[in-house]
Amino acid sequence: MPADIALHRVSAGKSGRGAVGDFLFHHLTFLFALFVLLILGGVIVALIEGAIPALRAFGGAFLYTDIWNPVTEKFGALAPIYGTLVTSTIAMVIGIPVAFGVAMFITEICPIWLKRPLATMIELLAAIPSIIYGIWGMFVFAPFVQQYIEPAIIDSLGQIPGIGALFAGPPLGIGVLTAGFILAIMVLPFISSIMRDVFETVPAMLKESAYGLGATRTEVVLRIVLPYTRIGVVGGIMLGLGRALGETMAVTFVIGNAHRIGASILQPGTTISASLANEFTEAVGDLYLSSLVALGLILFVITFVVLAAAKLLLLRLQKQAGG
Amino acid sequence: MENYLRRRIINGLVMTLCMAATGFGLLWLVLVLWTLLWNGVAAISPVLFVQMTPPPGSTGGLLNAIFGSVVMTSIATAIGTPTGILAGTFLAEYSRGSRFGEAVRFINDILLSAPSIIVGLFVYELMVVRMGHFSAWAGAVALAIIVIPVVVRTTEDMLNLVPNALREAAAALGSPRWKVIMLVCYRAAMQGIVTGVMLAVARIAGETAPLLFTALNNQFWSTNLNGPMANLPVVIFQFAMSPYADWQTLAWAGALLITIAVLFLNIGARALASWSTFKQ
Numbered sequence: 001m002p003a004d005i006a007l008h009r010v011s012a013g014k015s016g017r018g019a020v021g022d023f024l025f026h027h028l029t030f031l032f033a034l035f036v037l038l039i040l041g042g043v044i045v046a047l048i049e050g051a052i053p054a055l056r057a058f059g060g061a062f063l064y065t066d067i068w069n070p071v072t073e074k075f076g077a078l079a080p081i082y083g084t085l086v087t088s089t090i091a092m093v094i095g096i097p098v099a100f101g102v103a104m105f106i107t108e109i110c111p112i113w114l115k116r117p118l119a120t121m122i123e124l125l126a127a128i129p130s131i132i133y134g135i136w137g138m139f140v141f142a143p144f145v146q147q148y149i150e151p152a153i154i155d156s157l158g159q160i161p162g163i164g165a166l167f168a169g170p171p172l173g174i175g176v177l178t179a180g181f182i183l184a185i186m187v188l189p190f191i192s193s194i195m196r197d198v199f200e201t202v203p204a205m206l207k208e209s210a211y212g213l214g215a216t217r218t219e220v221v222l223r224i225v226l227p228y229t230r231i232g233v234v235g236g237i238m239l240g241l242g243r244a245l246g247e248t249m250a251v252t253f254v255i256g257n258a259h260r261i262g263a264s265i266l267q268p269g270t271t272i273s274a275s276l277a278n279e280f281t282e283a284v285g286d287l288y289l290s291s292l293v294a295l296g297l298i299l300f301v302i303t304f305v306v307l308a309a310a311k312l313l314l315l316r317l318q319k320q321a322g323g
Numbered sequence: 324m325e326n327y328l329r330r331r332i333i334n335g336l337v338m339t340l341c342m343a344a345t346g347f348g349l350l351w352l353v354l355v356l357w358t359l360l361w362n363g364v365a366a367i368s369p370v371l372f373v374q375m376t377p378p379p380g381s382t383g384g385l386l387n388a389i390f391g392s393v394v395m396t397s398i399a400t401a402i403g404t405p406t407g408i409l410a411g412t413f414l415a416e417y418s419r420g421s422r423f424g425e426a427v428r429f430i431n432d433i434l435l436s437a438p439s440i441i442v443g444l445f446v447y448e449l450m451v452v453r454m455g456h457f458s459a460w461a462g463a464v465a466l467a468i469i470v471i472p473v474v475v476r477t478t479e480d481m482l483n484l485v486p487n488a489l490r491e492a493a494a495a496l497g498s499p500r501w502k503v504i505m506l507v508c509y510r511a512a513m514q515g516i517v518t519g520v521m522l523a524v525a526r527i528a529g530e531t532a533p534l535l536f537t538a539l540n541n542q543f544w545s546t547n548l549n550g551p552m553a554n555l556p557v558v559i560f561q562f563a564m565s566p567y568a569d570w571q572t573l574a575w576a577g578a579l580l581i582t583i584a585v586l587f588l589n590i591g592a593r594a595l596a597s598w599s600t601f602k603q
Binding site for chain 1: 330331333334337338340341342343344345347348349351352354355358359362406409410412413414416417418423424426427429430431432433434436437438439440441442444445447448449468471472475498499500501502504505525528529530531532535536539556559560563564571574575578581582585586589590593
């Protein structure tokens with residue numbers, strides 16, 4: 001930014017009160033920027049400090065045992081980790097295609113006057129607090145799933161040998177599938193709004209050339225837009241995944257909070273964040289508390305990696321778009 | 324020709340699916356809001372705003388919870404807004420191209436999407452453990468940590484939209500840089516920054532997870548910031564999970580109140596942003 005440098009010289013060249021004010025203001029803003037880094041550093045230090053007793057007691061086994069017994073004080077994180085990954089996977093399987101459809105509809109198909117209102121309405125889905133999804137999921141959606149969706153799934157998919165085990169058991173309404181489904185609705189606006197943004201970066205010339213050669217809209221999106229924005233789309237998906245992994249309240253209401261690993265996604269389970277929300281304030285004993293903090297640390301590491309990857313991908317796209 | 328027909332059919336199919344996906348997304352918005360209105364409006368009465376949260380089996384309102392939510396949200400905004408604006412100013416005005424600025428920007432974006440329950444855990448370790456008890460201060464700090472990244476991001480984005488010519492004009496008149504920023508850039512970017520703060524407030528108004536381990540809950544009226552304080556999200560959580568019908572009704576009423584506030588802030592912020600001074 002040449003203008004910026006020039007401006008800096010103008011100010012730096014001055015003497016007296018202005019220079020003192022500049023020095024103070026510059027360093028004040030610097031301190032607050034540093035503070036943002038300190039927050040992240042503080043989170044890491046606090047979580048590690050809190051998790052040390054549990055990690056010392058159980059070692060690496062904490063990651064791959066699935067016992068969760070507050071009475072005998074034996075804890076392992078496998079069940080919540082498994083639940084977190086499975087619910088997020090379900091959310092992605094449902095959420096990605098729908099988000100793609102929404103983004104494609106808004107950028108390529110719908111009339112211009114409808115774009116803004118539609119985009120705003122989809123984004124309002126993200127504005128609704130997660131506890132609202134939770135209470136709605138528990139009182140409205142879970143009974144509906146129990147009565148209509150799960151019996152149908154059990155009768156159809158549940159009868160197929162092999163994958164039938166995934167859909168076995170009585171219809172409870174509350175369980176891993178319901179949680180995953182609500183997560184899908186919650187991450188949908190995040191993924192689709194990023195997809196929309198990156199779709200808009202495709203030069204009109206490219207699309208017009210394809211149309212000129214006789215391509216249909218579907219072909220333009222799948223062969224021109226999607227390859228051009230591949231990195232950004234993946235970045236958006238990762239960002240949505242990061243949200244899904246850490247989502248707490250909506251999941252806590254509908255997952256059933258059972259520390260178990262079952263093959264069937266119709267059965268109750270738990271996730272890291274749901275375990276924390278449910279048990280933390282009632283946990284007695286240092287080892288129990290510390291194990292919960294260790295769960296939090298694991299969640300933080302997983303989401304950090306996913307979000308950092310998302311950010312790097314989106315940055316790469318930005319550089320590419322900027323030339 | 325047959326090939327062309329096939330492509331047309333595939334195209335039509337995909338278009339229909341996209342429309343269906345959009346309808347599917349909107350369906351949930353309508354369904355959630357409809358259920359909220361259906362259950363919430365019936366539960367709303369003047370009693371909500373004058374009585375405290377009741378023990379199970381008796382009538383009551385949400386006054387202490389509403390008060391607690393307003394207090395903690397206000398303190399969080401009061402801490403988070405200046406912090407976020409100053410950090411955002413550094414990113415936009417002083418750090419272009421610098422390594423440190425890149426790092427702060429990167430970390431800020433991660434904090435923006437980091438799970439809020441982790442923030443709750445952090446403040447629990449930082450304040451609750453040290454102070455020995457849950458407190459409204461801890462709740463407000465947890466919420467402030469969620470406000471900061473949102474404000475940093477919007478402040479930086481909005482300052483970046485301010486044309487350099489404005490800065491140069493002010494500098495040419497002999498004003499030092501801090502005056503340029505304070506008197507010219509902030510004024511030009513004001514609308515956008517206010518939008519960002521409104522969105523941040525909307526976000527923390529419904530946050531539950533970070534309050535669970537910090538402010539906890541309080542059945543009674545309390546103005547003591549050093550002790551546990553009731554707040555709407557945690558009350559909704561507790562009451563909705565309970566087996567008592569009158570508690571569940573209150574949970575719906577609280578849910579409706581929060582949603583109205585959040586949607587109002589969101590739509591207001593969008594309206595403000597749409598007639599912003601500088602468009603991209």
